[in-house]
Amino acid sequence: MARAATTADTFNAVAEPRRREILDALTQGERPVNELVTLLGLAQPHVSRHLRVLREVGAVVVRDEGRQRLYRLNPQALKPIHDWVASYQHLWEERFDLLEDVLEDLKEEH
Amino acid sequence: MAQASSSTMDVTFPSDTEILITRTLNAPPHLVYRAWTTPELVKKWWPGRRGEMTVAVMDFRVGGAWRYVMVAHGEFEVAFHGIYREIVPNERIVHTEVMEMPGTAPDSEEGAVLNTVTFDGADGGATTVRIRTDAGSKEVRDLIAQSGMEGGVREQFEIIEELAASLT
Numbered sequence: 001m002a003r004a005a006t007t008a009d010t011f012n013a014v015a016e017p018r019r020r021e022i023l024d025a026l027t028q029g030e031r032p033v034n035e036l037v038t039l040l041g042l043a044q045p046h047v048s049r050h051l052r053v054l055r056e057v058g059a060v061v062v063r064d065e066g067r068q069r070l071y072r073l074n075p076q077a078l079k080p081i082h083d084w085v086a087s088y089q090h091l092w093e094e095r096f097d098l099l100e101d102v103l104e105d106l107k108e109e110h
Numbered sequence: 111m112a113q114a115s116s117s118t119m120d121v122t123f124p125s126d127t128e129i130l131i132t133r134t135l136n137a138p139p140h141l142v143y144r145a146w147t148t149p150e151l152v153k154k155w156w157p158g159r160r161g162e163m164t165v166a167v168m169d170f171r172v173g174g175a176w177r178y179v180m181v182a183h184g185e186f187e188v189a190f191h192g193i194y195r196e197i198v199p200n201e202r203i204v205h206t207e208v209m210e211m212p213g214t215a216p217d218s219e220e221g222a223v224l225n226t227v228t229f230d231g232a233d234g235g236a237t238t239v240r241i242r243t244d245a246g247s248k249e250v251r252d253l254i255a256q257s258g259m260e261g262g263v264r265e266q267f268e269i270i271e272e273l274a275a276s277l278t
């Protein structure tokens with residue numbers, strides 16, 4: 001259960017490098033599992049397990065087409081990550097911009 | 111005003127426990143260092159545009175403590191403190207950082223991250239500042255993640271940003 005808890009949110013799901021590779025691959029568009037297996041060079045069960053985690057947090061969506069299961073990204077689920085990084089980034093951008101002002105004053109003193 | 115020659119800020123995630131912020135500033139390292147280490151100057155930039163900094167205590171020596179407090183526009187206080195671990199004038203500062211939660215003792219190192227700030231001379235008398243934040247362990251990283259921060263996103267940020275931008 002502890003393990004389930006760690007992957008229950010998008011942040012933790014995306015913290016795993018292989019799962020980020022899967023998301024990368026899916027930015028190019030919808031793909032069947034076997035294509036992901038080839039791209040990642042991982043065994044199919046591993047890829048399926050990662051896909052299941054990504055599906056549980058809503059980061060990917062699956063649909064069946066004939067005998068194929070096609071996966072695609074659901075960017076909406078990644079938005080909380082973007083929002084956090086963006087607010088953190090904006091704070092530091094504000095700081096650096098103000099720091100530039102301070103530095104201009106210091107340069108004039110010389 | 112920010113100079114046109116300034117580069118933009120870069121955020122990357124070098125490992126699952128680290129965040130790296132990089133920005134080149136249009137001034138030489140010794141001035142950037144001075145702005146970074148002088149309390150009256152720190153007060154001018156550290157809160158960003160989000161409030162006033164009320165406390166900037168800097169016992170600026172190895173083993174010395176620092177504490178920053180700002181009052182955000184929403185009228186709540188945000189406080190951070192830590193210890194200086196390493197000081198190389200004009201080049202590098204290594205310090206711990208604790209975000210104070212209600213009940214956090216001012217000398218507590220629990221949940222501390224380690225920040226390494228480096229100042230490297232760049233072309234045209236500029237300085238490249240790098241702030242590397244290392245949560246150090248999964249426990250601490252998870253602690254930070256629970257407060258809304260996550261260190262495992264790495265270069266994916268750029269892709270995520272594009273995706274999120276397409277939503278708004």
